[in-house]
Amino acid sequence: MLPIHEQISEALRSRIRSGELPVGSRLPPESTLMEEFGVARGTVRRALRTLNEQGIVQTLQGKGTYIRSGRPEPSIAQTLVGLSESLSYSEKSLTTTVLTQEVVPVSAYPEFPTSVDPAEKLLYLDRIRYLDNVPVARLRNWVRLQLAPGIESTDFVTTALFTALEACVRGRVASGRRTFEAVLADGDIAESLEISTIVPLLFLKQVTYLDDGDVVECSDVWMDSQHVTVAMNLVR
Amino acid sequence: MLPIHEQISEALRSRIRSGELPVGSRLPPESTLMEEFGVARGTVRRALRTLNEQGIVQTLQGKGTYIRSGRPEPSIAQTLVGLSESLSYSEKSLTTTVLTQEVVPVSAYPEFPTSVDPAEKLLYLDRIRYLDNVPVARLRNWVRLQLAPGIESTDFVTTALFTALEACVRGRVASGRRTFEAVLADGDIAESLEISTIVPLLFLKQVTYLDDGDVVECSDVWMDSQHVTVAMNLVR
DNA sequence: CAGTGGTCTAGACCACCGG
DNA sequence: CGGTGGTCTAGACCACTGC
Incomplete structure (x- = not known):
């Protein structure tokens, strides 16, 4: 049983992968995601934080959260790999x-x-x-x-x-x-x-x-x- | 006027630099920091998150937040900063x-x-x-x-x-x-x-x-x- | 067991953005 | 101006740690 915020970030990742949420488009606002997933705003924000850290989306104050383009190239310095x-x-x-x-x-x-x-x-x-x-x-x-x-x-x-x-x-x-x-x-x-x-x-x-x-x-x-x-x- | 959580993380960084909080030691628990700074737990956690991202401390569930070894090195490579x-x-x-x-x-x-x-x-x-x-x-x-x-x-x-x-x-x-x-x-x-x-x-x-x-x-x-x-x- | 951090809620106010 | 995210509060319950 994963924490709710991880389930939400995985659900959003999945929608992005499938193209349901296309590159460059805006995610629903946090208020909408709260209703949709039936959680508090803090939980939605915790999920969006993960996606930001992974470079999948980019959140801009006053504007919204946008899906970033393209897959980043593999690099030795980003994640812990041999x-x-x-x-x-x-x-x-x-x-x-x-x-x-x-x-x-x-x-x-x-x-x-x-x-x-x-x-x-x-x-x-x-x-x-x-x-x-x-x-x-x-x-x-x-x-x-x-x-x-x-x-x-x-x-x-x-x-x-x-x-x-x-x-x-x-x-x-x-x-x-x-x-x-x-x-x-x-x-x-x-x-x-x-x-x-x-x-x-x-x-x-x-x-x-x-x-x-x-x-x-x-x-x-x-x-x-x-x-x-x-x-x-x-x-x- | 900086956000409160940044003031707290800067205050803790300063204590670490000065040696008041020595390398390898444990930070006061979140509950203590709440009282000391007179803020809610979420604000303390937001400040500690910054220090973790900067590699200055490491937080372990059930144990505490520990000051990492070595001089607080500039972590030039994590996020896009000058x-x-x-x-x-x-x-x-x-x-x-x-x-x-x-x-x-x-x-x-x-x-x-x-x-x-x-x-x-x-x-x-x-x-x-x-x-x-x-x-x-x-x-x-x-x-x-x-x-x-x-x-x-x-x-x-x-x-x-x-x-x-x-x-x-x-x-x-x-x-x-x-x-x-x-x-x-x-x-x-x-x-x-x-x-x-x-x-x-x-x-x-x-x-x-x-x-x-x-x-x-x-x-x-x-x-x-x-x-x-x-x-x-x-x-x- | 008590102490710690991890998660989550339900509110509030503010700063920034665009029309 | 309304809509958005940024910050902050004051609680709650849980999982993990160590004794």
Whole structure:
């Protein structure tokens, strides 16, 4: 049983998908939606907030709520997905090499959030991603085995980390936080991406949370922005 | 006169910045904040929603609202805001130097989307942004004067481009698309940011759209990621 | 169990938009 | 001006958390 506001936002999404509410047109005003769904205004507004956050509609004060045009292009930076999930929208072939896959103590990754018991074990993954056999990204991941038991025996050549995570984790993979920096490659990274150490790289640092707020995974990713573009769609 | 919920979120941000509410600690429960600020619960929740969206706190059902780790980084990447709008959440002072402000033909910026009449005029802006007098970003913007008449006479030392845009534009500033790359600074950029040409920079390219889909502005921004971090919050 | 946030109601007043 | 969304109140009940 979903909350009422989610049922309403899904009902409206469905009408938009079907074309019953065409792109560019105005949604019924909140007062009408209140009557139609038999709810209070706050509930209608909660549903419209979701659609605004998803970029499906746009609400303008004094005017109304309008259906936005077109599907936004896939972008790495919008929702929490793994790198392979976002790269797979391109037409190029995606392959992975696993350099290291081993169980290590939490202390092996000093930046892991301090709230974690130092006696816990992590799965450490070190991989290279190729697009059409050109190396484009070096990925290092640390996963808490306590929260994703069994993930250490996954074959990461054929399975994406995110897929494995969602299969092994008890709760739900819910949110994340990414930061971007520009860095120069050190020798090891440069060699694996087949570039020189004076090529600037996009460096992405990520922390992934379960729905209860527990940190389940940390990543360091270096990307060659000559080959991989980080793009995002924004709404006002 | 700001809405009450914004005053509350700013008050809480200020307490977090000052260290009165330390990182990792729990905010007072909503009931306490209601009493303290003398408002209804909905208003407190509206303020906390803003802080969650900005990545400053994280709210967990049944547990409370917690202050997230790390300095409150400008979350430049979540919604469409100008650079100053995102940087102004940090505790540092933000200043701007205008290097160039002039009206140029569309042909001056060859990358401007092709749909624009080449006879149109653009406002060309070239600026440097400082945080606590340290140069952190170099910004070049091209704005279609036809869509934002009068913007060319704005004083951009005191006014942010986004503020001026929203004041001059007929429609609404509605959406945008940003891409990130890592680049090395060329001589001019390096000099303005007081760095050497082998320091890697985050290079942000942006196109801004009005609600009717017209391109109103293009930007090229170089940021020194040693001083400005691009952070974003993601949901599954 | 008490405390917390998530949802929902039924009102109110205001600011903005268009004709 | 009427219609729209933005803000705000004062309640209510529920689900989840931790003890």
